[in-house]
Amino acid sequence: MEVAAEKYEVYYVALLVAVVAASAAASFYVYYPLSARISPVAPPIIYVDPGTSNTYVTLGPNATSAFVKAKAQAGTWEVEYNGGFDDNPDGWYFSPGTYLTNAAWYASVSDGSTTRYGVVGIYGYMTGTSDTAYLLQYVTVPNASASYSVEITLFAYSTNGLYIMYYTVGLYDPSSSTTVWQSSGIASSTWRTSTYSVSASLTPGKTYILFFAATPYHISWFGSGTVYYFVDEFRLYATLSNPYYTNTFIDANVTDGQTYEARLVLLSYTYSGTPNASIKLVNMSSYESDPIVISSGSASRTATSWIQAGPAPTGYTSLRFHLDASLNTGGYLNMTLAFQYRLGDGVTVTYPLQLNVTDPPPENVTLPAPPGHRCPCPCCGKRLIGRILAARLRMGLVEPIRLRGGVVHVERPKPVRG
Numbered sequence: 001m002e003v004a005a006e007k008y009e010v011y012y013v014a015l016l017v018a019v020v021a022a023s024a025a026a027s028f029y030v031y032y033p034l035s036a037r038i039s040p041v042a043p044p045i046i047y048v049d050p051g052t053s054n055t056y057v058t059l060g061p062n063a064t065s066a067f068v069k070a071k072a073q074a075g076t077w078e079v080e081y082n083g084g085f086d087d088n089p090d091g092w093y094f095s096p097g098t099y100l101t102n103a104a105w106y107a108s109v110s111d112g113s114t115t116r117y118g119v120v121g122i123y124g125y126m127t128g129t130s131d132t133a134y135l136l137q138y139v140t141v142p143n144a145s146a147s148y149s150v151e152i153t154l155f156a157y158s159t160n161g162l163y164i165m166y167y168t169v170g171l172y173d174p175s176s177s178t179t180v181w182q183s184s185g186i187a188s189s190t191w192r193t194s195t196y197s198v199s200a201s202l203t204p205g206k207t208y209i210l211f212f213a214a215t216p217y218h219i220s221w222f223g224s225g226t227v228y229y230f231v232d233e234f235r236l237y238a239t240l241s242n243p244y245y246t247n248t249f250i251d252a253n254v255t256d257g258q259t260y261e262a263r264l265v266l267l268s269y270t271y272s273g274t275p276n277a278s279i280k281l282v283n284m285s286s287y288e289s290d291p292i293v294i295s296s297g298s299a300s301r302t303a304t305s306w307i308q309a310g311p312a313p314t315g316y317t318s319l320r321f322h323l324d325a326s327l328n329t330g331g332y333l334n335m336t337l338a339f340q341y342r343l344g345d346g347v348t349v350t351y352p353l354q355l356n357v358t359d360p361p362p363e364n365v366t367l368p369a370p371p372g373h374r375c376p377c378p379c380c381g382k383r384l385i386g387r388i389l390a391a392r393l394r395m396g397l398v399e400p401i402r403l404r405g406g407v408v409h410v411e412r413p414k415p416v417r418g
């Protein structure tokens with residue numbers, strides 16, 4: 001009997017285990033597809049490594065925490081974001097003209113002999129004498145003494161050889177609606193890189209608009225044709241004598257299609273020397289939050305203002321986190337931050353963010369090329385450029401660049417003799 005009882009007991013336990021296992025499997029099987037339908041697998045906002053230079057990003061599980069090391073160094077910095085259009089046109093905007101109404105990003109473009117990668121094209125069918133269309137980005141210059149230069153690589157052509165392919169690069173101050181500096185040239189029909197020294201003195205820490213203006217001009221009163229400008233890179237360089245960092249150190253993308261409010265809070269920080277830092281959020285529409293500010297080691301503002309973060313079109317980022325920091329030689333500034341977001345009056349979600357800025361031992365930095373030529377020709381109407389840009393900005397005529405992603409091989413047009 002004892003043996004039988006033992007057997008019964010064993011069987012009973014085995015059966016119980018089997019029932020529990022079956023119900024667990026059943027509930028798991030039922031639960032998973034329901035869960036997948038009700039809520040997205042990814043968190044509604046995730047951190048993204050922007051891949052910027054001098055920036056080393058480590059993302060935590062689900063990309064909801066991040067540790068960022070930023071290297072401050074004396075020397076030359078790129079001030080703009082994504083100046084090579086390497087993988088997309090993120091950060092850049094287009095303001096169309098009357099005829100130049102198209103802007104698209106291409107994976108590669110050949111001028112007939114040389115292929116370049118990550119290119120923005122501006123084009124349109126011209127029936128008038130001239131036109132102006134802009135490629136632009138809001139840029140905040142370093143909050144320190146610096147000298148500046150602009151570098152652009154482009155080519156342009158028209159299917160009617162009577163158009164001269166003028167262009168202008170410049171810096172526009174939206175707070176005073178004035179062009180603070182600009183220089184013009186005639187685009188080559190093959191890829192060419194030009195570098196310009198910015199002769200104006202820029203106000204440290206101020207936000208300007210870096211613009212490229214495509215300004216084709218017809219040398220007679222008749223004729224029409226399609227004009228194309230292809231820009232491979234467009235960069236603003238700052239050269240500084242003290243350790244400095246200015247860049248987007250992390251991105252955040254909205255994954256569920258909703259529009260949130262977001263901000264960044266400084267929880268604590270440690271430092272050496274007398275560091276200065278400014279951290280702000282920039283959204284897809286180029287709106288900027290008020291910054292977190294540390295001056296000479298003292299935090300005078302410990303949170304950014306709330307800013308909208310919504311879904312971004314393909315190739316754009318919902319939210320960029322921008323840092324400007326200056327250190328003493330060999331110094332550091334380590335910041336513990338909280339990234340917060342909310343939907344209306346809903347619950348505020350917080351993601352941790354650690355940001356360490358250091359001046360590592362010296363190494364070689366790349367200096368920009370010497371200043372390039374200036375266009376001697378006044379007939380591109382360059383004094384009008386700033387006024388036209390001001391009007392376009394007032395009217396909101398600024399739009400994201402469309403993604404094409406294809407490969408463009410330009411057929412060289414036959415010269416037209418007038």
Ligand SMILES: [Ca+2]
Nearest residue numbers: 084117118232
């Ligand atoms: Ca490029």
